[in-house]
Amino acid sequence: MVASSPFGSSIKRREDPRLITGAGHYTDDVRLPGMLSMAILRSPHAHARIVNIDTSAAKAMPGVVAIYTGADLVDLVAPVPCAWQPKNSDIKVPEYRPLAVDTVRYVGDGVAAVVAENRYMAEDAAAAINVQYDTLPVVVHQLDAMKDGAPQLYDSVPNNVAFHFHLEGGDVDAAFQKADLTFKQRLVNQRLIPNAMETRGAVASYQRGSNELTLWCTTQNPHIVRFLMSLCTNIPETQIRVLSQDIGGGFGSKIAMQAGEMIASVISKDLLRPIKWMEDRSENYVSTTHGRDHVDDVEVAAMKDGRVVGLKVTAYANMGAYLSTAAPGVPTWLFTVTQSGAYDIPNVASDVYGVLTNTTATDAYRGAGRPEATYLIERVMDLVAKKLNLDPTEVRRKNFIPSDAFPYSIASGAIAYDSGDYDKTLDRALEMIDYAALRKEQEQARAEGRLFGVGFSTYIEVCGLAPSAAAGAMGFGGGLYESAVVRVHPTGKVTVLTGINPQGQGEGTTFAQLLNGELGVPVEDIEIVWGDTDRIPMGWGTYGSRSTAVGGSALVFAARKVRDKMMKIGAHLLEVSPEEVVFDQGSVHVKGAPDQVKSFGEIALAAYTAWNMPEGVTPGLDESYFFDPVSNTFPFGAHVCVVEIDKDSGKADVRRYVAVDDVGNVINPMIVDGQIHGGIAQGLAQAVLETAVYDDNGQLLSGTMMDYAIPKASSFPNYELDRTVTPCPFNPMGLKGVGEAGTIASTPAIMNAIVDALSPLGVEHFDMPASPQRIWQLVHEQKGN
């Protein structure tokens, strides 16, 4: 395939035949000679002092090689790092030992690691370890944990508040004074379990002699793992190779450093044997990070015409028992900078409390902070409409940032949106849904006593997580640029090395399309390589919908360096000056004389044989580029959801779902549609199904897939999709990113529809998940009244 443009071609994903025929190579597929299996014994108590650990019986069991407790690891490995410590906060980071030393703080906290000849032996021996606990009082809810007299997780963290973060712009108090309407609303964004198909795990192999640690693990960011692993183990980065190629989903749950990876690595170094550790699903549910879990109190100031003039948000984020690697950045920066959404709200104040509780640690989950913010502001728009008896689309339009106001700086000045045309996506969505007819249909349905609702979400999101200067200012302990190497081989085939690390997003295909657009090389001649820190220059990985906007841009700029060099070599071979040639679909020819041409392959070979190079041009065709954009990208769109609720079963049936998204230019429409489909599905699951539930003792009640409501194919409606295109000015492709858009947009669209459906019962707000049982209860309580 030779395309003239990298955009608009829905070629099939090149990685799929391998993945869907079982030929993928995941961490658990790594089998090394002499490899041992590791099982981690985890605390059954949510909060307890460890009085004694008796490993004698376990050590005597067949196949057991070694058992390590928390105390044994203290000298081998540093605590699990927290790498995002927001600047405008008073953050206190408690010590997070990979295995607990004195005290366990959540059900699932690691207590001992057993290494044995196989998994069965390791698990059996773990069960034979006798741990004596002295249980302590437990607190699982963030609001309870902040109260005076609540159980304290750490002496160093009074009232369990790990941080308080504040961001403000405009004059919020003045706005509330002049407003026609002010109101308060509490919104609960429930805890979710990420449920990647592949659980977390690692294979660590420390080689005697070379003193090199090779670590296969399932991560979204192998270079961050290498960087932090080096800091935590004192093994130099030059001696650590992190490999992470096929990854069975991440959704944010594979960003953080996992204690298990660190434990396996240092035990491998200690025993000089390869160690494999793979979570089973039950272990994954307690030991891998959870998502969301906010209680948000919002105060709104609005004018009679629907203009929102002020917003005060006080958020209580449940961080779990420890601060995970990126966790504090999620409810602070990522949450607050999108709080005013697509709307020009001049006065906004946000206070965020990060609270420690006896639960599994939370961290990024698809959207990370932005779904919480979008849910909040989109519910606010509907509440304003309801209270002022206005149409929800009218209130949105009244508040939209006008399309000529970009770049648009939010009230606090913390971030500036790149480009947008919010009326355009809403216009198109209303046209697709036939809004006037839909409201008539609703009127009719209501007259018949049916619960029929329409919900909107005219969202924005921050994508292309960057730039590095912003990362530094926000307290993120790393950069957010991205790297690419374009390596043309003597035969004209091309290897691309990228610092991003996809988990199913399709860059193996779209990056080849991008390169095809730049160099004209057929897609089948291009290999995209990620997930190997020994081959690939420093890069920061795949999350925050950054891979194509940032990593793809690095690739484009590296390709342009290759192209410039090829033009010099081609011109030299054609015996003309570089100004006299053009680069056309992979070959170089003299301007106006397409028959005087050197093919891509001829130039590649000439560059490597180097028999006849132009003066001052070095041999080889191998260029790298580190791209750091000047700003983020801001995709947007309008989602409309039509819901009918069955009063008898309580089930909210999504009858129609229209999504008009603007993600800038689109490389592969099929892959973008797929991202939107999956995203809507994940957001819908939060709205109506999923919730992680703890009992008062800190036991995870929704600890299996039987108890945690994962959606099924039958849970989803047919999606009606369309797009508008507003290019991003900050990267060479004008694209914005799409990995999280669907999830961010869909949860509020569905909840707004459900609340609208329930409004004849006097309902103004309903917390998630709007499960059949909870809706049924509400409908029947109303009937009872």
Place this chain on the structure above:
Amino acid sequence: MKITGKHTINAPRDQVWGRLIDPDSIAACLPGVETLDKVGDDEYSMAMNIGIGMVKGTYTGKVRLSNMNEPTDYQMYVEGSGRPGFIKGTGTVRLADGENSTTDIEYNGDVEVGGPVGAVAQRMLGGVANRMVGQFFGCVESKITGE
């Protein structure tokens, strides 16, 4: 988790009382008991094999009977831990004369489970506990009436 229930045993109260606090009858009638050894006044160590859903395993722990008001009521404390996690519970058992020389038993207790069994089994626990209690009283009854 609260467990409450009632059961009627076709035997007079004094006989039922004797059985309910007798370690040998408890060991013989409580499903899954492997060992029950007296370790103090009204205190016993116990090993019990219970399967709740897909989580099966042996729990070792202790049973203590207290506040015994013969033949009216007593309290029972049970704790056990093992590979599937831990179970801890306290409860009160009350006996009253029923019609025709029967005994009405009323029990209520609070059970806490934790660890893997807590995650997997909570939603089944009520049913399992009530079934076990039913089996226990049924067995006690048949031991008395069979004599």
